[in-house]
Amino acid sequence: MQPTSDSTFIQLEQVAKTYMIGEVSVHALKPTDLTVDAGEFVVMLGPSGSGKTTLLNLIGGIDSPSTGSVCFRSADLSQMNEDQITEYRRASVGFIFQFFNLIPTLTARENVEFVAELVDDPADVMSVLNEVGLADRADHFPSELSGGEQQRVAIARALVKNPPLLLADEPTGNLDYETGKHILNLMRQVNRTRGITVIAVTHNSAVGDMSDRTIHLRSGEITSIETNPHPTDPEDLKW
């Protein structure tokens, strides 16, 4: 493993992933190197099948690489046992999914509490719901919430653990334009105000304008990385 700088938060070295989908072998990610610094807002851009979700899953420790290593604060995830990797996800990662993945049988508040119970020092559940603007909808079940509201619950659920890393997989993919911008704004806020590192995956190129760095992927490999010294305010994004 290459020596990392102090601010290196995440480092991937020659990470590759091959899936078997049905009877087909898919090279989802070719050998890839990447580093992410603490406090960065990184957007991974690419069309369907480019390997961006795979990359995100590997960073989040919900999937393991076929080859290579993924390090979080110098700790190699691929060397961790099941308990350690669970602890990593529990303490360090907050996830936001395209399809929200709320537990349909729990209310908004209970969905957030469901995750808060996992950590020793969670944020106050109602404060977090208030932060995402859903305090007044706290006792509603997912089926009673709009898509944007469900995604805000998902963000609250991710933030309640106070994770240093927030991973979002197509967070606006299932939302309308205005709601999508609100969600992106929320993510930007937690990045700036709480210093949480955010990695978001999207196929919407406009979202890249709000990031510190944009990583372009195609056919399972990184094609380019753009640094953005002047990220656009999410409210000004257009697509």
Added chain:
Amino acid sequence: MVIRKLDLKLLRDVRFSPWLFLGIVLLVMSGITLFDASYISYNSLAASYQLTYQKLNMADFTVDLQSAPQDVVKRIQRIPGVKQVDGRVTEDLTVEQRLATKRVIGRIISIPDAGLPSINTLHIVNGTLPGRGNKRELLLENSFAKFNGYKPGDFIYPIVGDDEVRYRVSGIVMSPEYMWVVASTDDPMPQPKQFGVMFMRKEMADRLFGTDGSVNQVAVTIMPGANRSRIMRQAADILSPYGADDPIPMQKQAGYEVLQRDLRGFRTLATLFPMLFLAIAALSIYNLLGRMIYSQRAQIGFMRSVGYGRRAVLRHYILFAALTGLLGSAIGTVLGYYLAFEITGFYATIVSIPFTEVTPRWGIMAAGIGISLLTAVLAGLVPSLSASRMTPAEAIRTEAPSVGRAPAIENLIPRLKKASFVWRLPMRNLLRAPKRTFSTIMGIASAITLIMVSAGLMDSGKAMINFYFDRMLRYDAMVTFIHPQSQGDLGRIRTWKGVQRVEPLLQVPVKLVHNGREMVTSISGIESNTQLLALSAYDGTRISVPRTGIATGGDLMKRLGLCLGQKVILTVPHRIISDAASIPVSDAEVNGSRIGKYRDQVFSLSRGIQDITFKKQVVVTTQTYEPIGNRLVMSIHELRRLFGQEFDLPPNAISAIMVKVAPGYVKEVSRDLYNLTGAASVVDVQDMRQQIDQAMSVSNAFESVMFGFAIALAFIVIFNSTMLNILERTREIASLRALGVTRLQISSMLTIENLCTWLAGTVIGLPVGRLLAHGFVSQYNSETFHFRSAVFPRTYVMTVTTIFLTVLVSQIPGILRLFNLNLAKATKELSE
């Protein structure tokens, strides 16, 4: 109390998937209800017998003897460890019943001159004790009274010598010795209508039989902890000068032993069937939980991705399974107890049990709860483990479409390729999700299996009775004579109006001895060209009466360790000798010869008691199927040749006549048969059939309960899997609806798909069910009833039709739900 959110999710899963939860709870509940009901019933029956034996002070052993003075009782009382001794007179005789216009076999047992006997005491059901002195009164055993319509105040007519003596029935009683009314262990067929036990004051019995203060049976109870074998030995030594038989311990007493045999059969059924039921329920729970977990893949993926460990996920789903197990078993335990109460009560009405004891059996209930919890947890373990082992990314990812294939049938029938998608899609769907298809097919197959097993038990019982009465006993009435006589009456009976055929029968009591094993029974001698008493092989084919040697059933051969071609020793049963000896000399001369009695037969023993210890060897030449009891058959000519001299039989001796009668003439001919000189009893075959039906009604009732449960389980299993099958594909079907596929087309497709699984399940379930039914039936065989496994064609039709209708009905709620879908919402949602 703060409830953890993961546990809250568990409770909410229950609330949001009520059908699934309820389905599993019902599965567990039915299994435990059946387990508890059958096992508690079995235990309650055993306890009720014990309670009756205890309350009525059943003798620990009895000794039959020729005759002994009353003071022998005092000598036995002095044996250390003996608690109580009772001496009594017991005599078998013929009884005339004017009430029921039937002559039957009776047994008179003496009771003390005052009060009830201290040992083998009686439970008075109705009426009062017999009066003292010259009052000609007696007590009648309950089953006989019930079957023949006796009540206190009626009269009954025991025949002593040639005289009918009129006795008034003062009361109806139950006896611990005759809860199951059998004359002897060797003839275990219950004969509540044909065998009447009467209890008479000792002074009256002495007057009737001339026993003059002596006794011919001694009943003994022993103190707790005393050495029974030693006491029996000492009692036998004291009684041996009085022609005593070996002491008969309680376990060998006829009524006790036959009850225990019946209980053993019940226990087999009460254990095996619920186990099969629970195994099938477990398989179904496994399928249902597996599918529930599959539908929660995304949730599992999320839980794992936010930091819930494998153990937490495993615990979560195991808890769901345990919750269903706990709730199902709690309800099942209550229902099982209630049902046990009903079954035991019903049994008590069939068998004369005065005291029933149905109490909650905590051990059984706890075992039931344990078994159900274990069943549910084990059934949930595999899917829960697989859920916990899913990697979060794998769980969260939308599953790749399974590989679509055209079924081979489309290649075999090219026209099918051009058929409407309403036909082609269901076929492809079945292949597309093989696990789902397999689990549905297995659900249907197991439901069919369960129905086949319970129906098979009932069919086998009915087939056995039908075979016995329709194929073997071809006569309508049989008259048995007091003494073997020459066959002069045959020709006369043939001329009676309505009589179609008449055949002679000679029955000789024998003791079979082979390889140190003994069995007391009788040999029936019949004509070689008999048409009224058919012999059959196990496969049902007709067998001729052997010209030489004996024919007998497989069970008897097994009990004696006999093989075809082997010789068996025939000797005279001890009982004949002792009974003959017990008759006072003045009365022993009947028609100029001494007599011996065996069951309803009275045999002439011209040479006296000491000269009849003969031994004959006969070869077993033919093996027959004997559905009920154990019968030995040989040619009547051969039998006369073998035993004619020893029993001093008249030329062409017969002891009974079988008569085939035209419809409508049975009663008239039976009445005339009674009036034949020397007639001891007349058996009406329909009456006999009724008694056997009665004897089997308990197991029939129990089998009916099992059959009901099998149908219920079949419905639950199929309902759940069909409902899930539809609901799992809500989004897919909503998409089809959105594309313009009509409701009729969708319901047609689903119906075709479900009927394909029904067909496959039927093809698997019928042979498996038949095989298991065969296994169960062979376990259920007793020494009295020998079942051949049978499943009637109508049972196949009923099973297939029931399951077919269940499949059709089960899909209705799911289809109705699909019809009311919000298409916009349903097509957008990834999963429910």
